[in-house]
Amino acid sequence: MRIALFATCIVDAMYPETAKSTVKILERLGHEVIFPKAQACCGQMHMNSGYMPEALPVVENHVRAFDTDEYDVAVAPSGSCVASVKHQHPYLAQRLGKPELKDRAKAVGARTYELSQLLVDVLGITNAAAQLGSYFPETITYHPSCHGMRSLGLGDRQLDLLKTVGGITVNELPEADQCCGFGGTFSIKNADVSSAMLDDKVKNICSTGASACSGGDASCLMHIGGGLSRTGAKPKTLHLADILASTMEETVTL
């Protein structure tokens, strides 16, 4: 299959390893990965901050970049950005009175998948060690990010994949389904409330005794990682894609 990678702006600029991991996993399965270079961002930051006219060029750019026949499905290592592409792009087009953009955005959204969704639902991966050669000899815990969990309905896809990685121990995170408090510009506009939410997340992660907290969204992980780092806590954060890409021969280090 030809798979278009939507790297997302934060992974592209801050966590390139996670995008490389995504490519590795898909290539290991024999698929061809392309990277449409016109892509930039889903525009969620603009929309969630209320800047709708400013979001328009960003959304139009995304739709233009991915509205092609060059690939079969698109994938992003981020539930949040995929949810934005699927739900927010059509909303914005409707709000700003652009019916043609709305139709095209819907079509792009329909063939865009979050990584675990693609792996499980489309590519039939149920055992990461056996089918992807994933190996990661650490104790981890897992935070299911809100948009993946609720807007995309990912269920346990991410967690199930992590549990089947070779050598791994997965400890359950108390109150896992509670938001970490990131929320994009919420963390800036309501910094106090966001910090109070983060505090609880950090405490819960530390209570598991894990050396890393994994998840499917680089932005939430940056937020959680930033809190862990500030409090001097031991656990690190590591994206699901990086753990799945890790192998016996090339084991990712924390």
Added chain:
Amino acid sequence: MPAGGQGNLFETEPFPKAAHRELGNTQMRKNLRHATHTIRDKRLKVVGELPDWEALRDAGSTIKNNSMATLEERLLEFEKNFTARGGVVHWARDADEANKIVTELVKATGSQEVVKVKSMATQEIGLNEHLEAEGIDAFETDLAELIVQLGHDKPSHILVPAIHKNRTEVRDIFLSQMPVVDPNLTDEPAKLAEAARAHLRKKFLAAKVAISGANFALADTGTLGVVESEGNGRMCLTLPETLITVMGIEKVLPHWEDVEVFMQLLPRSSTGERMNPYTSLWTGVTEDDGPQNVHIVLLDNGRTRALADRFGRSALNCIRCSACMNVCPVYERTGGHAYGSTYPGPIGAILSPLLTGIEVEENGSLPYASSLCGACYEACPVKINIPEILVHLRGDDVDAKREKHKLPTQMDLLMKGGSWALGKGKNIGLLEKALPLGRLAAGKDKKIKKLPGIAAGWTQSRDIPAPPNKSFRDWWSDEKESM
């Protein structure tokens, strides 16, 4: 656009400021966490018992949407049927009109006291304060509402108005505020309830007038309904001679049969019970039984304004169950008072600005009082897409402020810059060439610990990792395209 709502619907200071203050109240946070988690768990358990919960939510949502789409017709049908059964219908455009109508009705009875069943609509219009100014005493009979009233406090939750208080605080209020109370009163729930019972019984037996809200009105039969836990509502609805109900116009349902759906959705979502202990339904006047003067005040107060918003109107589907509050991480930490309005939590963050207009007082800050985690949407029994409406209202807020600001704010500039940078692959690629500069900004430990301007909020409690040397985009060009 129809007129906006008035009364207790306003945030008088920006939410972040109010939240900052409330976050400092550690006792309140402990009380809230305990209470919301208890109700949350109970709700999940009883919802899990129903195999058709999702279908019920769809039914609730559909009935409400249809009802809103034919609101005028439904209300007129209700008026006809309620009147035919001996009730009197009054129409109130806003809080002011509603308060005047109720006051005149009470004055006409010659009574200077009324008992009240807990009602969000009368909280919204500030009826108690208005009656007090007119020399009429209004006694709240719902236990939690009584605690709030005696404590000269404000409700902080739709269902549990005194959720921010614990037992010891309640005992202290009773000891200092009830005219006759056992001085050795303990903080045992049964003893507290007994004290309230003794206090209220006298009020019930003496009252000539009662004021209530309503959970729903049924158009095809002209019936009103109140759903409650304590039976105090039933006392108010049956003992006095005159009964005045104040109800928002959005509460009308088309058919008697619709009760079936909402009686499954409401108790489970609000108190985590399969069925609430008391449900009262009344249709006009019954000779020699119950109140003989029965009135309803149908309240708009911004509802037709909200109805005119094609993205926001589904907020009017709200059945006031409070499930969204009990699962909201923001509400759990700030409590209800931070939202200013009678309607706190996620539903309040959309409903208040929809009723008043986003530009009124500080209500424009309410739609940002959410991390958009979606727990509220998942819990809502009538599937109100609260996160989507929050984002929509943020758009309205920014658009409204655009005209007001002479100079662009930091956020305006950031978003304008971001629009350019993220509007083309070429542009973000250009900026990413500067990533090594970010590495310079990080210390030896490869962490950025302080950011300037509005971004300072981030580094208040979070570090940022040093950026990589090279973006993925550049890596791809170098490694993949050169092959």
